[in-house]
Amino acid sequence: MMRTSVIAIVALLTAMSAANAAERLRIATEGAYPPFNLIDQNGTLKGFDVDIAKALCEQLKSECTFQTVEWPKIIDGLEADKYDLIVASMAYTKERAARVEFSAPYYRSHSVLVGDADKFTDSSPTALAGVRIAAAEGTIQADYVKQAYTQSVLVLAKDQPSAQQLLEEKKADLLIGDAIELLSFMETEKGSVYGYVGDPISSEFLQSSAHIAAQKGNVELIARVNDALKQIKLNGVYDKINDQYFPFSIY
Amino acid sequence: MLAVVVAYCAVAAIGAAFLLTRIEHEAIETREKQIPLILSQTRNAVKIERMSSLVRAVFLTNDRRLERQLQLQIQALAQGFGFDGSPILIDGSKKVAGLAKSIVSAHQQRRDQAVERAGGQKEPSQSLADLSAYEEAMRIIEKMAKETSDNSAFVADDIAAGIQERAVEVRYLVIVFLTIPAILVAMLLALARRHLTAPIVAAIVNLDRIEKDQVLKAATDRPKLKELALIGDAIISYGSTASELRRTNLVLQVLAEKDPLTGLANRRMFEKFLAASILRSTSETGTAILLIDIDHFKAINDRFGHPTGDRCLKSLSDLLATIPDLSNPLAARFGGEEFVVVYDAPSADHAAEYARFLCKKIAQLETTGVDGNTIRFTGSVGVSFTTSSADDPSDLLEKADRALYAAKRSGRDCVVAYGELSNDATSGARANRI
Numbered sequence: 001m002m003r004t005s006v007i008a009i010v011a012l013l014t015a016m017s018a019a020n021a022a023e024r025l026r027i028a029t030e031g032a033y034p035p036f037n038l039i040d041q042n043g044t045l046k047g048f049d050v051d052i053a054k055a056l057c058e059q060l061k062s063e064c065t066f067q068t069v070e071w072p073k074i075i076d077g078l079e080a081d082k083y084d085l086i087v088a089s090m091a092y093t094k095e096r097a098a099r100v101e102f103s104a105p106y107y108r109s110h111s112v113l114v115g116d117a118d119k120f121t122d123s124s125p126t127a128l129a130g131v132r133i134a135a136a137e138g139t140i141q142a143d144y145v146k147q148a149y150t151q152s153v154l155v156l157a158k159d160q161p162s163a164q165q166l167l168e169e170k171k172a173d174l175l176i177g178d179a180i181e182l183l184s185f186m187e188t189e190k191g192s193v194y195g196y197v198g199d200p201i202s203s204e205f206l207q208s209s210a211h212i213a214a215q216k217g218n219v220e221l222i223a224r225v226n227d228a229l230k231q232i233k234l235n236g237v238y239d240k241i242n243d244q245y246f247p248f249s250i251y
Numbered sequence: 252m253l254a255v256v257v258a259y260c261a262v263a264a265i266g267a268a269f270l271l272t273r274i275e276h277e278a279i280e281t282r283e284k285q286i287p288l289i290l291s292q293t294r295n296a297v298k299i300e301r302m303s304s305l306v307r308a309v310f311l312t313n314d315r316r317l318e319r320q321l322q323l324q325i326q327a328l329a330q331g332f333g334f335d336g337s338p339i340l341i342d343g344s345k346k347v348a349g350l351a352k353s354i355v356s357a358h359q360q361r362r363d364q365a366v367e368r369a370g371g372q373k374e375p376s377q378s379l380a381d382l383s384a385y386e387e388a389m390r391i392i393e394k395m396a397k398e399t400s401d402n403s404a405f406v407a408d409d410i411a412a413g414i415q416e417r418a419v420e421v422r423y424l425v426i427v428f429l430t431i432p433a434i435l436v437a438m439l440l441a442l443a444r445r446h447l448t449a450p451i452v453a454a455i456v457n458l459d460r461i462e463k464d465q466v467l468k469a470a471t472d473r474p475k476l477k478e479l480a481l482i483g484d485a486i487i488s489y490g491s492t493a494s495e496l497r498r499t500n501l502v503l504q505v506l507a508e509k510d511p512l513t514g515l516a517n518r519r520m521f522e523k524f525l526a527a528s529i530l531r532s533t534s535e536t537g538t539a540i541l542l543i544d545i546d547h548f549k550a551i552n553d554r555f556g557h558p559t560g561d562r563c564l565k566s567l568s569d570l571l572a573t574i575p576d577l578s579n580p581l582a583a584r585f586g587g588e589e590f591v592v593v594y595d596a597p598s599a600d601h602a603a604e605y606a607r608f609l610c611k612k613i614a615q616l617e618t619t620g621v622d623g624n625t626i627r628f629t630g631s632v633g634v635s636f637t638t639s640s641a642d643d644p645s646d647l648l649e650k651a652d653r654a655l656y657a658a659k660r661s662g663r664d665c666v667v668a669y670g671e672l673s674n675d676a677t678s679g680a681r682a683n684r685i
């Protein structure tokens with residue numbers, strides 16, 4: 001009699017503590033896409049994406065851990081269940097959507113060409129025939145250049161900072177990337193000589209909006225992430241983070 | 252009745268559910284479409300405000316690096332309007348970005364001119380290009396701001412109007428659905444008054460009538476409710492039972508006062524009559540008791556049988572029932588073979604005289620027996636008399652009884668008046684043998 005009641009109490013406490021235990025979410029990001037996600041000199045993971053992810057975790061009342069993954073392998077890791085969410089300024093493509101569940105966008109931007117704004121004024125494919133355009137491997141911008149700028153020369157780098165370096169080292173004439181990310185680049189010392197070339201590229205291939213990704217089929221987690229996103233936009237947490245990085249709202 | 256109520260509730264519930272579902276759908280639509288719309292317009296308003304301050308900053312500054320930075324920001328910001336702005340906003344922002352560029356180049360021109368002037372001797376030409384570009388940019392921004400706030404106001408007004416419409420509908424629904432039951436309840440109360448309380452009151456009145464032994468009145472129209480009709484009928488039937496009982500009671504009472512065999516009053520009734528008679532006595536009119544006993548009645552019964560004995564009793568009682576010339580008489584059977592007559596007598600002598608008369612008459616009676624033989628018998632009479640209304644009836648009876656006893660002892664078939672027995676032994680009205 002005594003033993004069964006003790007067992008019952010222990011079972012109840014375990015169940016209660018299990019229910020009260022916070023959910024754990026493992027978050028992956030690239031770590032090489034300033035100012036959205038980067039690793040600073042001290043080795044700390046920082047950036048807009050990281051701050052947004054932390055804000056969402058707080059809203060979801062979950063404990064989050066972060067890890068950095070190389071961009072080409074980041075979806076593979078999600079499929080292998082190494083982490084639960086990718087918060088890394090990932091844009092929506094049909095191919096990616098076949099492998100992951102995408103959330104609603106958490107910021108929106110365009111793709112632009114950046115380079116010597118005095119030399120290049122026209123950004124149409126015909127005008128840029130033979131021009132070397134740098135892009136990061138595995139990005140939608142790289143795919144776009146392959147498709148639309150067939151007469152230009154695509155120079156691939158392993159990530160965005162490396163693509164920027166190609167431009168600086170004059171190994172490429174133009175750099176294609178996200179307008180907001182490139183704004184941060186152009187505000188640096190090295191990037192100050194460059195400017196936007198032509199109009200922002202608006203094409204259905206090139207929606208630069210950033211989404212959060214979860215494992216395919218995990219609709220419930222994505223629904224909760226969307227809800228949390230809505231909440232932090234309504235309660236001002238998103239705006240506070242936005243203001244720390246950019247002079248205007250990037251949503 | 253119940254079905255009507257249930258149907259009404261069902262209709263009201265369905266109507267309310269329908270309206271409320273519509274309200275819910277509109278609330279969902281508001282949340283999903285119109286709130287985001289307002290939010291994006293708010294965002295646009297903030298972006299326009301920010302653009303305005305950036306343009307102002309680029310106009311006021313003369314620092315090349317800052318100019319460049321601001322111009323890039325204006326460009327990036329302008330690109331952002333493409334997502335959810337109206338054509339006015341998209342075109343306007345593009346123009347403003349272009350104007351910011353021209354402000355920067357105007358500044359640059361002025362700086363170059365300033366350098367030239369330092370070197371050469373040219374006259375400074377004031378360039379107002381940046382000012383006009385700035386003013387144009389501000390005008391465009393102003394237009395964009397107005398467009399956005401108009402849009403927001405429109406959407407908000409739309410939402411409010413929708414809510415108001417729904418609120419009015421719900422109000423009508425509630426009023427109608429509450430008024431109808433109120434009217435119904437009033438009607439029900441009126442109906443209840445007619446069909447419930449009226450029959451009940453009629454039944455109660457009937458019960459009252461039963462108590463007072465009055466004639467019952469059946470309701471002119473039958474109550475609609477079966478149960479009440481049953482109650483009404485039950486009460487009426489109870490009423491007729493009650494009156495039957497009363498009649499039976501009366502009969503029983505009468506029976507209780509009559510001797511069944513002879514039809515004369517029985518002892519109970521006699522005693523009541525005697526008491527009343529004594530109370531009436533005055534010195535002019537007193538009360539006389541004649542106590543009559545059949546002589547040798549037992550012998551008659553033994554010899555001829557009880558049925559014949561009964562017949563003798565019957566013929567004597569028939570005689571006594573029709574005795575003439577007495578005031579307020581009552582003849583009663585007093586016991587097995589004892590009879591009594593009480594009447595208002597003027598004097599004791601009158602009573603004695605009448606008693607002798609009775610004796611003679613009794614002796615003349617002929618009774619036909621069961622076997623056909625004729626039987627004759629005689630009687631003894633004891634008489635008592637009083638004029639005092641305060642006299643005790645049982646005392647007077649006792650006197651008559653003692654007189655009767657004396658008469659029997661004196662040889663029967665005679666009369667003894669009580670007064671004579673005690674006082675006057677020589678009085679002429681002694682027992683007479685006929």
